[in-house]
Amino acid sequence: MVVAGTLVTSVSAQNRRPVTTPSATDTTKPRTALTPPVPPKPGPKPYKEIITDKALSRQGLFTVHKVEDKWYFEVGDSLLGRDVLVVNRISKAPADTRSGFFGYAGDEINENVIRFEKGPNNKIFLRNISFSVYAKDSTKPMYKSVQNSNIQPISAAFDVKAFSKDSTGSVIDFTDYISGDNDIFFFAPFFKTALRVGGLQPDKSYIVDIKSYPINTEIKTVKTYSKMAAPSPIPGLMPSGPTGNATFELNTSIVLLPKVPMRPRYYDDRVAYFTTEYTDFDADPQGVKDISMITRWKLEPKPADLEKFKRGELVEPQKPIIYYIDPATPAKWVPYLIQGVNDWQKAFEKAGFKNAIMAKVAPTKAEDSTWSLEDARFSAMVYKPSDIPNASGPHVHDPRSGEILESHINWYHNVMRLLRDWYLIQASPSDPRARKAEFDDELMGQLIRFVSSHEVGHTLGLPHNMGSSAGTPVEKLRDKAWVEANGHTASIMDYARFNYVAQPEDKIGPAGLYPRIGEYDLFSIEWGYRPILDKDEEGEKAVLNEWAKNNYNNPRLRFIHQNGIDPRAQTESLGDNNMKANEYGIKNLKWILPKLPSWLNEKGENYENLNEVYNELIGQFSRYLGHAATYVGGVYTDAKTTEQAGDVYTVVPKALQKEAMAFIQKNYFETPTWLLDKNILDKISAPTSDRVSTLQDGWLGTLLSTSRMQRLISSANRDASAYRLDEFMEDLKKGIWGELATRKPIDNFRRNLQKSYVERLGAIIAPAPAAGGGSFGGIIISFGPVTDPKKSDIVSVAKGILRSLKAEIAAAVPAYTDKMSRYHLQDLNDRIGKILDPK
Structure with missing residues (x-):
């Protein structure tokens, strides 16, 4: 290749004289002075010409080389055709682009599966892979038909610049792909719209660094985009708001997926999990079938412990689930976040594992210079100094099997304000600690612990079970011994919040007021995570079906889907009869209301807190009506299989619907004058x-x-x-x-x-x-x-x-x-x- 380059230079230097000295094997005619020069033949160059002695090289999933302002990736032949997950997150963000819950450090903005392939003419192709359509059995004719009808798109093509030293890989220049903008490595279109991100400003964007680890490569970039105007809140008016530019620091994690996917566990409506789906052309011989696999972490006994596990002894998994606490988290809340994670250990013990899940403080740079919050090998609880009153528990999973690979739990600083309002309105009649504007750290810490446990549940694959609280008889919520032993709801994944049924005279302590990991959670984790050994897929399905079927008649072990018409599955509700439960709730609200001015009497402050809590009280009162209204025209919906007796859809009994109407008439349509506390209203609002x-x-x-x-x-x-x-x-x-x-x-x-x-x-x-x-x-x-x-x-x-x-x-x-x-x-x-x- 060097000779060709020298030849062209020589011809140019000699004013394009005819070439008269062809090689012995050259059968082409001599070129005259009028013949254009032959361009150099493109193709790979010697390795040392591309990866020079000046290269800064890092070994890992890809061997990454930085040569001056160029970034080269060595794509090993062993990686060709392998499924690779790409996860993109914001690591730093401008405040003026945030949209509701989106736009903070740690937020995921895109996720794709890619494959690298060798193409003709010394090319490496990058394909974007979808698993939405599938034929499992490669020996059947349908497999080839499905493959032919669902070719995966080529999203990028790279010239092979050189071959690896040992000829087991190809060197490609990744600089332009990373420096530019694309929807594989950066923002998905949806998030661009949500964050008002426009076109890339290349002159204001650059690559910060690229690090490579054994199973992942991490790319950090700074991207500056034009900023789109916010849509007008008034239909028909032009967009408004500041434009200009928005600069983000982004992190792209390229993670190698397992060569052999984890054996999936298939979804069951009676024990719901988050899922990943595909359409299978083999499963139904006379049609197609939509297949749902649950999302869960891969927990397996160590080979040496298999016999212990079979005997029923608790064993440690080969790889435990570990969450690291964001170093930016205020130190006083760290122990409570850790407790919220560790509380799930008892659920995994039910599944046969000890020490299966835990939280740790993130290592300092001195302790581990390679640890990073953006590194896709690590799961974390990410603290967000935001006024958003929320928390969330997303996770990243392998779309081929449902295996959860990592999670970044988000908890926003102002969730504490929400917790204060909820607990004051729902639990202050029973807990004197809640009768003030600012809670003590111990009380707030325990409330944060509950939020931590709830969000961890989501990252384990568990969705909300809004029907869990309906499994508790209302009167048990006032039974001190019972509710402190069993909890007011059977699942921490319910939106049951706090025990608002308990009355001051019941003397119920925190154990009967706080949510906790309950009976349903233990059963659900066992169903999703206990290894079923010595069974094939069909045998495992049969075992899981028996577990779900045998426990279905226990209302505290049942999952009820929230569909808006089943009164048992509602947010913020308690007990097996919402009218009875909410009569107690209203009684507590009437007890609380006149006391608010004295509880929230902060020296030197205005009445913002009083206004906020009063509005929260009205909101709680309004929820109670919503709970009753759902009975009217309500339909019980029970997920059952053909093996189970009874109907799936049952009309709510007439007596309960009329009871709901009586509750609504009494508490809402007869004017609730008790809400019109003049001592409060004259301080928080004009009579308008x-x-x-x-x-x-x-x-x-x-x-x-x-x-x-x-x-x-x-x-x-x-x-x-x-x-x-x-x-x-x-x-x-x-x-x-x-x-x-x-x-x-x-x-x-x-x-x-x-x-x-x-x-x-x-x-x-x-x-x-x-x-x-x-x-x-x-x-x-x-x-x-x-x-x-x-x-x-x-x-x-x-x-x-x-x-x-x-x-x-x-x-x-x-x-x-x-x-x-x-x-x-x-x-x-x-x-x-x-x-x-x-x-």
């Missing part, structure tokens, strides 16, 4: 808004949703004893219009509620055009298919109710001497007339 009427209107809209009405109609079609739509509408009318029978004066709050009632029924009969949003605001929650009220009995019943109401109003008006009540009824009589007869 009506919180009670806003609350009533919103939940009235929820009750009158057409999807709920349709469920009542459909339920009665299946079960003659079900709560019917006309019965529900009559019960609702009686509660909201009770004054018509007694001729009692109608106060302002009830007048507002009655106006809302008429307007909402009018909107069902003659809905406003869709453009511009909803007609009346409020909370409208619907589940299932969209219902056209005019094609069902909904409009018929609504008109019938209004006709009946119009007659009752007309009969009542003459008896009213109260001026405002009379004006109100006359007004509504006119409105109903226009709704029924819009001339």
Whole structure:
């Protein structure tokens, strides 16, 4: 190759004289002075010409060389065709691009699987691999057909610059690919949009460093992008907000996936896990089948301990699950975060392992100079100094098998504010430590511990089990001995928060107030993680099916999917009867409310804390109505297989639906005047808004949703004893219009509620055009298919109710001497007339 280069230089120096000395084997004709010069033949050069003595080299997954301003990767032949995971994270971010929960250090912004392949003409191709379609058995004809129909795209191509010293690899120049912008190594399009990231500014971007380790290579870059304007909150207006540039420090982890994927464990609705899916063309001989594999860590006994494990002895796994605590975490919270992780050890003991999961303080640079928060070999709890009141537990897994490879749990600083508000509102009647604006470190630490455990559960593969709390009888929540021994919910993965049912006289301590890892969590971890030895895939499925089936009748070991229509699976709810539980909850709120000004009386501070906690109390009260409303038109949904007796879908009994209606009428539609504490309201808001009427209107809209009405109609079609739509509408009318029978004066709050009632029924009969949003605001929650009220009995019943109401109003008006009540009824009589007869 050097000769060719010398020849071209020589020809140029001699003013393109004819070449007259071809080699003995050269059969080409001599080139004349008029013939253009032959360009040098492209192709690999000798290794030492590319990787010079000036190279800074690092060994690892890829041998990486830095030569002046170039970065070269040696792609070993052994890596060709191997699946490699690419995980991209933000390591430093500008504050003005953040969007809600996104845009902080440690956030994942993209994930892909790639393969390197040799192509023709000394090329290395990088393919982006998808596992969404699959044919498992390579001996069957379908395998070849699927492969031919699903070619994986080539995302990049690189010239081989040289071959490795020992000829077992290819050297490629990765500089331009890393310096540029692409959706393999950097932002996924979704995150670009969410963070308002525009085009790359190459002159303001650079490669910081590249490090290589045995199974991963870590790339750190600084990327500057143009910044897109934020969309206007008002439809139709131009985008607004600052533009300019946004600079990020990004970390790209390239991780070698196992050559042989972990044996998957297949999903079961009765013991839910997060999943990875694909469409299998082999599983169903007459069609295709969607396959779901659960995501879980690979825990296996050490070979020397197999016999101990089979005897039922606890053994240590070959590789434990370790979470490192972000060095940026405030030191006083570190022990509680560690405890939150270590609390899961008892669950893994149920699965047969000891010391299977633990948390450690991250090593200092002096202790381990190679440790990095961005290194994909390490899982971590990442502290985010943010005003976002949240925490989250994502994980990275192998899409071929569901094996979890690492996790970065995010906990945002301001989650402590959320915990303060929750605990004060839900547990202060039982715990005097919660009766102030700032909690002691020990109390806050224990609350952080609960959040830590919950988020770790997500990183183990567990989703929310909102139905877990429904397995606890309400009265057990007030039984000190029972609830302190068993906990108020069977799963820490529920949104059960704290025991708001406990009353001050019950004297229940923290063990009966805090969430904890419970019975369901122990069962779920055993089901997902216990190795089932000496069984093939089908044998393992059979064993797991028996475990799920045999435990299903225990309500504390059941997973109930949250679908919006099953009242057992709701956020923030407790016990097996929400109406009974929430009567206790409201009793506690009434106990708390008048005490708030004295609890939150901070010297030299304004009333921001009082306003925040008062709003949290109203929010808690509102949740209680939501819990009851779900019973109306509710349907129990039980995940069952054909081997199990009973139905999957069961209409909530009529008695419970009517109990829910009575609860709503008593606590919400009879004006909750106890909320109108003048001592609080005069300190936090001017008399310009009506919180009670806003609350009533919103939940009235929820009750009158057409999807709920349709469920009542459909339920009665299946079960003659079900709560019917006309019965529900009559019960609702009686509660909201009770004054018509007694001729009692109608106060302002009830007048507002009655106006809302008429307007909402009018909107069902003659809905406003869709453009511009909803007609009346409020909370409208619907589940299932969209219902056209005019094609069902909904409009018929609504008109019938209004006709009946119009007659009752007309009969009542003459008896009213109260001026405002009379004006109100006359007004509504006119409105109903226009709704029924819009001339």
